[in-house]
Amino acid sequence: MSSVNPDEVLKSHGLKNTKQRQLVLEELAKMNSAVSQPELEKTLGKEMDRVTLYRILSTFEEKGIVHSILDLNGTTNYASCSASCTEGHHHDEHLHFNCTNCLKIYCLDVKIPNVKMPSGFKAVHVDTTASGLCNNCS
Amino acid sequence: MSSVNPDEVLKSHGLKNTKQRQLVLEELAKMNSAVSQPELEKTLGKEMDRVTLYRILSTFEEKGIVHSILDLNGTTNYASCSASCTEGHHHDEHLHFNCTNCLKIYCLDVKIPNVKMPSGFKAVHVDTTASGLCNNCS
């Protein structure tokens, strides 16, 4: 998705163009899977304060630049949003896939079949997460 | 599910029958929804050490007495397992529903339609979580 360059992304969301934000965007762009804060910290740790990283990720999420996905341990992972995500309204209703071998988290473009709710329950958002082996590990 | 009494549950899983474990089981039985450690702590806090509660929940999960569900914040919530859960092998492939109003988490007996995976991805487990309004809040 979006090979939009970092400068554009920041500008279009009214965010200042800082070296740290660039680094986070570049790192996320490199990944074909979602990353957790600890992973990002490991990669960027030397050049970025931990608190700054937390703040950047949370700003990005608010602005709709990334969306967050919980992995099997409840750790928050981040992935770039597709172009259709707007501030406060994510379109991440695709399939999240946790590989139990390499532990990567993928956002797969798969249509999720509708689930019919028991009477009285009104679903606004449905999230489906699968776990198993990814295409590299199977 | 299982209106099996606490004594039975503990005995059949080879666990000692302690007051604290009884309390946790009773509390879970009262609920028609999943509860988090903090909620349990709030209810039982006066009569139970926090660490003991953590340990009881983790023992129960290992033994297949409860299963855990992550809520929207990544907090672990616990619910009694249905009779078909056995040690190390849960059958919790039903729908988890987070009410955005009362914040309760329900385990609903709804068949989840199959999702077809992209080639190369082999799903072993699929978890579907919906959020919206529950039957009390809608």
Next chain:
DNA sequence: TTAAGTGCAAAATCTTTGCAAATGT
């Protein structure tokens, strides 16, 4: 220039670990 962003220190959570005392079988 000045509002936004960063970095450090420190606080607030949340969860785990070690060990002595208490308890169930």
Next chain:
DNA sequence: ACATTTGCAAAGATTTTGCACTTAA
């Protein structure tokens, strides 16, 4: 009696907050 379980204290881990310094616009 003895292994298991509990409670407390303390350590780890993770995330948030406050505030002075820096930087992009």
